[in-house]
Amino acid sequence: MDAASSSLALSNMKLPGSSNILNSDHRISMLCSLPKSCVSFCCKSSGNLQVRDKSTGLVVSCSSSNGHRDVMQGLHLPGLIEKRNRLGQAFCSVGTFTVGEFALESHSQAVDEKVGVLLLNLGGPETLDDVQPFLYNLFADPDIIRLPRLFRFLQEPLAKLISTFRAPKSKEGYASIGGGSPLRKITDEQAQALKMALEEKNISANVYVGMRYWYPFTEEAIQQIKRDGITRLVVLPLYPQYSISTTGSSIRVLEKMFREDAYLSTLPVSVVKSWYQREGYIKSMADLIQGELKNFANPQEVMIFFSAHGVPVSYVDNAGDPYRDEMEGCIYLIMQELKARGIGNEHTLAYQSRVGPVQWLKPYTDEVLVDLGKKGIKSLLAVPVSFVSEHIETLEEIDMEYKHLALESGIENWGRVPALNCKSSFILDLADAVIEALPSATALSPHTTSTDADDHNLFQYAIKLLFGSVLAFTLLLSPKAFLAFRNNFL
């Protein structure tokens, strides 16, 4: 078979429907431009067939909906040794072939390939002493407090001030849920469960946890990935919907690290930016809702109340954050799934957890609860929807504050859907998301050196110090400014 007919064979194959994988034309044109000597392919349990240029990491990926046999036959590769699982699906094929001028080599998972999965999450304070430094890290993030470029030098002094003012209130919240955030423990459990789910699907992978604002920091996870010599990485944020303030912020940190490091800048990486539309996730959420509805005396009368973490409205209106659109799309899909199961309850979406003086996405959860009470709604099921683990905003804000407010407002029967945590259908779906993302891994960014950046940083540091001191003095000397500032962050 010559190069033209091998690409013709590939063009006849079925291609995965996932939106974050390149389209067929692109793949096939990439295949045609690959250097002759360095094409390899490996087939995996998922039914994916990869064709990869070893030197550039570019991947052409195809899959067969009914196992590998058609794909293999399509390629006309005599001498292929296939292993089959109990269902008779091919899951492993080993052999080396010469197809025209292309040398093709095939394995179940390329022998020299070390797959890594990096789970991104927010992180949370583990003790009450961690609260203020955790808040400092959060508010020092330019994706959380978005200052105009000219005022960026104020970021760190402002973070110091806001974290100090906010800490007492936050500490009360964390104290009421046992003295710290459960996020690290749950995320570690999810990582372990994902590793096992991938193993069940014949993918051996190291799964890492990288938190944005507390331990284990993303930077630590990346150092471990380097030490382990990972050769292909899937980045999977544990936020179903994309926001500049969550996934966007973590990816910005990663891109910076990858730019500045020779090894990382060539590492093939695939980022799953958002995954709220995945069938496995939608069905898992619908399962949880369906299960909780059964606890009510009259399940069909219950208002399904989706409560999402808010973001300032300017993120969506001015900065193009797709968060609100993705959230609304997500709720639509969950409700469609429930309808398909014969569950036609009324539902509503509101946004919680606003902080600071600016406008956040509306309607606000607390206001909607009061309105629903006034309108005579008697039974309500709260569904936290922007996050996949229990955390302070489910355990304290929803379970305590909002429940209290709802009952006070006339709602008589209250329920809350648990977070997905390690629910098996959800973890299996994450494993599929990883497997689907693997073939499209490519280098994130070109390597750059940083001598100029270092000089610039020193200059910026001096300016920050100067203006930070001016801000602190102004606030200290002006009781009015001090009070306005404090009231907005308490």
Ligand SMILES: C=CC1=C(C)c2cc3[nH]c(cc4nc(cc5[nH]c(cc1n2)c(C)c5CCC(=O)O)C(CCC(=O)O)=C4C)c(C)c3C=C
């Ligand atoms: C999709 C989830 C989240 C978005 C969007 C988000 C935006 C966002 N958050 C703050 C401020 C705070 N968030 C805090 C805690 C916190 N936030 C999320 C998720 C999202 N945040 C989680 C999961 C957690 C809790 C972690 C835990 O410890 O359990 C906090 C600290 C707690 C508190 O004092 O309320 C703050 C502050 C902003 C400003 C923002 C968007 C700009």
Ligand SMILES: [Fe+2]
């Ligand atoms: Fe938050």
